[in-house]
Amino acid sequence: xxxxxxxxxxxxxxxxxxxxxxxxxxxxxxxxxxxxxxxxxxxxxxxxxxxxxxxxxxxxxxxxxxxxxxxxxxxxxxxxxxxxxxxxxxxxxxxxxxxxxxxxxxxxxxxxxxxxxxxxxxxxxxxxxxxxxxxxxxxxxxxxxxxxxxxxxxxxxxxxxxxxxxxxxxxxxxxxxxxxxxxxxxxxxxxxxxxxxxxxxxxxxxxxxxxxxxxxxxxxxxxxxxxxxxxxxxxxxxxxxxxxxxxxxxxxxxxxxxxxxxxxxxxxxxxxxxxxxxxxxxxxxxxxxxxxxxxxxxxxxxxxxxxxxxxxxxxxxxxxxxxxxxxxxxxxxxxxxxxxxx
Numbered sequence: 161x162x163x164x165x166x167x168x169x170x171x172x173x174x175x176x177x178x179x180x181x182x183x184x185x186x187x188x189x190x191x192x193x194x195x196x197x198x199x200x201x202x203x204x205x206x207x208x209x210x211x212x213x214x215x216x217x218x219x220x221x222x223x224x225x226x227x228x229x230x231x232x233x234x235x236x237x238x239x240x241x242x243x244x245x246x247x248x249x250x251x252x253x254x255x256x257x258x259x260x261x262x263x264x265x266x267x268x269x270x271x272x273x274x275x276x277x278x279x280x281x282x283x284x285x286x287x288x289x290x291x292x293x294x295x296x297x298x299x300x301x302x303x304x305x306x307x308x309x310x311x312x313x314x315x316x317x318x319x320x321x322x323x324x325x326x327x328x329x330x331x332x333x334x335x336x337x338x339x340x341x342x343x344x345x346x347x348x349x350x351x352x353x354x355x356x357x358x359x360x361x362x363x364x365x366x367x368x369x370x371x372x373x374x375x376x377x378x379x380x381x382x383x384x385x386x387x388x389x390x391x392x393x394x395x396x397x398x399x400x401x402x403x404x405x406x407x408x409x410x411x412x413x414x415x416x417x418x419x420x421x422x423x424x425x426x427x428x429x430x431x432x433x434x435x436x437x438x439x440x441x442x443x444x445x446x447x448x449x450x451x452x453x454x455x456x457x458x459x460x461x462x463x464x465x466x467x468x469x470x471x472x473x474x475x476x477x478x479x480x481x482x483x484x485x486x487x488x489x490x491x492x493x494x495x496x497x498x499x500x501x502x
Contacts (some may be wrong), residue, residue: 190213211304212377214283216359216362218281219365221277221281222277222283222376223365223437225280227279229276229277230257230260230261233264237256254318254319257315258314258315265306265310267313269298269303269306273303274379279369282379283378284376285369285375285376285377286377287302295377298374302374313347316340318381320341323337347367350367354367356385364391393397444463444466446464447464447468447469447482450451452464452465453465454467455468455493455494456492457492458481458487458490458492459486460483460484462481462483465494466491470491
């Protein structure tokens with residue numbers, strides 16, 4: 161039989177098995193031990209310090225931002241040499257691009273263990289080779305090899321043709337070119353397989369990341385984002401409507417619609433011919449039968465497109481109207497006349 165402690169005597173704290181409850185509120189009536197409280201606090205700190213994996217879409221967005229920044233920096237750099245001789249930077253373009261990428265690497269990956277796109281998306285690289293749940297930044301060797309794989313690889317790919325061209329097939333340089341081409345093909349296949357693995361598991365978006373053992377994690381804890389169903393439905397509806405308009409607008413003949421509306425609301429000013437009659441038929445060209453573009457008259461009551469009557473008159477000096485056989489007297493444009501209310 162277990163002895164029951166007398167009234168007023170505290171139960172030893174080492175027997176409590178409910179350290180999650182606050183002091184003096186445990187269901188069993190016992191107080192949590194100090195060791196349990198310390199271990200509970202350590203577990204909470206470990207959970208807070210442990211890095212959070214990054215979503216696949218966030219990692220891909222970071223790469224797109226990095227590419228956009230490189231193109232923006234290069235375009236701004238090229239604009240500085242607009243006043244110089246054309247083609248001045250063509251021979252040194254790979255080296256200049258590598259130098260600009262090296263500057264970006266120095267002030268981003270080397271100093272903050274994250275690229276510019278990752279910094280914007282609250283992402284940074286973690287040394288995945290280190291044992292332990294806490295965050296460990298990239299080592300210097302990983303940063304240097306990252307620069308060699310990314311910057312040096314792009315430079316060698318762009319310069320390979322110029323470095324190893326104009327050599328005989330039996331020379332050593334030709335063999336080196338063949339080896340580099342073979343290695344490049346192998347790396348492309350490895351990158352494709354790595355990307356397929358990334359889509360499945362969500363880790364190591366590029367082959368250099370897997371090779372160097374660096375993984376993208378969130379710098380700070382991310383909160384949950386709740387998107388309402390009504391907001392999503394409205395956005396999808398507007399996007400679908402915008403795509404429909406982009407498909408429909410090229411199919412609409414705006415010039416014909418404008419001419420049709422203007423023929424009803426903007427009456428054409430009266431133009432007298434030699435006989436004193438008026439040019440009242442202004443809704444179709446007497447030659448092409450369409451709405452007249454830049455309508456002109458030759459002295460009769462019929463209307464012509466400017467290009468129709470001009471081309472026919474230049475080809476035939478004795479051109480006559482096909483409707484009334486009137487000769488060309490003078491090309492007179494018909495201007496729309498708006499009637500103003502008194």
